[in-house]
Amino acid sequence: MPPPSQPIGERRPRAQVIDHAWRDLGAGLESLSGPGGAPLTRTVKLIVLPLIVRPALHAELAADFLRPAEAARLDALIRESGSLLTATAQWFTLLKKARRALGVVAGNPQDLYFQRCFELATEHGAPPAGADEVARAVVEELVHAGGGRTVEALKDCLADPALRARLAEELAAAWESRGPARDAAEALAPAAEVLETCTAPEPNPSAYARMIELRHGELFGRVVWAQPGGVWGGAEPPAHLGLTARPVPPRPEIGRGASTATLPAPLDRTLFERLFVVLQSSARREELPTVPELVAREAGRSCAPLGLYDESLRVAVVLGACLAVGLDPLGTGAPGPARTAAHKVVNSRWRREASVLRARRMTVSPQPDPDGGALDALAQDLRTPWVPYMRRLWVRLHGRDVRGAPPADLASVWAVLDGVARSVMMDHRARVRAALRALSAAPATAADAAEPRSA
Incomplete structure (x- = not known):
């Protein structure tokens, strides 16, 4: 079936x-x-x-x-x-x-x-x-x-000069003590096998378990620290797939504030920005550690491979990265890693989207965008789908790491990977609809402005 x-x-x-x-x-x-x-x-x-x-x-x-x-x-x-x-x-x-x-x-x-x-x-x-x-x-x-687990409590906590000085020393020491990078191929080798089986009614968990046992998530995290490119067999995409806007992630800073409108890429965020997202998005803040505990653990977590402590969550990042780099909503057949069963499920769903079909026509047509460029940026987003996918995946996995809620098994990991793909697709659909509404409203607005009015 x-x-x-x-x-x-x-x-x-x-x-x-x-x-x-x-x-x-x-x-x-x-x-x-x-x-x-x-x-x-x-x-x-x-x-x-x-x-x-x-x-x-x-x-x-x-x-x-x-x-x-x-x-x-x-x-x-x-x-x-x-x-x-x-x-x-x-x-x-x-x-x-x-x-x-x-x-x-x-x-x-x-x-x-x-x-x-x-x-x-x-x-x-x-x-x-x-x-x-x-x-x-x-x-x-x-x-x-919420027990005081609020953004204001976080701001008050990080306003303490003594605490900031201690955190700065801890961050510097942890960042300098990072181990050397390993070969990217070693970290990624079993991922395709896992993605091939994870969509089956009864997935085989052995390859996934082996990735955790051999700490492939940590290995990949060290690759991201050291290699700006070449991991995926070409100049693009970069090893980190948009988790940082820089060639390699910078040393985390402490920070003093955050805004959802200006949040940087996940691995470029300050301690404040990382915990701001957790506190803003947690429906059950009483289940979180206290703010001082959150801050203390985040200092170490931010300097850990992939910014995560739990190895099963790091492996989920590896699997998500291998899935993301093979996403091809436009059906261009671009070169990349071999497409697995997981890729076929996600890509086929994307390609059925009406907005994707229109975007595909725009990106392959020699004619300019008939809507004056309003949808061109949305179409181009589909050429680099790994960026929104990886950023959303990391935020979800980071929240699990903070709450101490790693995935129970491979089926749980696939539910997260597939759920993020659906979320990114739905978000893109909503943005296309908003752009189309704006375009349809524009002629009416122009006509109203041109019509003579009397006082």
Whole structure:
């Protein structure tokens, strides 16, 4: 039987079924939806799938492509939950209002409040009289549950001159004590075998286990420290696949601030920037170490191979790198490592995307972009897909390392690798849609500006 990620007969993508059912629910879901009316990615991830679809209880709805009966069942589940979802959206609006009133800035509100709002909607329905006080209490409770694990606490901790001096000494010593690099081929040799088997219903874990035992992740991390190129058999891509914007990663600095809009490449980030991302994205900050513990461990972690402590997570980076360098959304057949079963699954999914098909036409056409260049940059992104893939993969693996949550087995690693590929693809799709909306709105705006107006 073909893998569940491939369409068969009349099967429909589960994401498409969710999108259509969601849009048909009508008004009232704006705070849980994107500009185009589709559910936000976090809405699907945190509410729709775990709390409404519940694949653990409905295994037939866990596949990426659904038969007609399964698609109808999923559609019905979402429609039956319409009033509950509307109430969830109303509670989320209230919690955000309470958050602003309390001056809370730490964490992503969607990560922190989505599931709690669903609980409130299940318990109370639409917000009743006095709901403002309930919302305020919930926000205060979640702040307290974080145990001081906030960006402000991190800023206060790293403002201590004595601590900064000690950290600077530790970083310098750890960076200077790094061992020598080894041959890249030695680190990468078994990765293709693992990627060939990881998509099977019963993957063979022996090659993966051998990579961990022989510390291939650490070996590859040392290669990244020392070699700007030549690892993948050509001048491009570089050994680090965009994990740093420099030829080789620099020694980590301590830092004093961070902004999501200006974050550098993962291996170029300061201690503050690395922990800022962790604190901002963690829905359960109470499960994290305290801020002083986070800082102390991050100093050593930032100087470890690939910026990670756990060897299974480093091996996941190696596997992700070998997958990323073979990504070919445009189907150009560019030279590179041999394509494995994992590559075929991910590349075939990308190539079915309408935005990718259009991008392919633009990149091979001798004519200029008919939309005046608005989509050209998005098309060119598909020529270097390893950059967004590796950066997103590293952030997810770093979060696992900080929380002490390494993957349990090869199936778990493949779930992460495949999930990152889907996330990058969905992000690219959203950016294309946003560009098309802007292009379609531009003529109307120009026409409105040209039309005479009277005071």
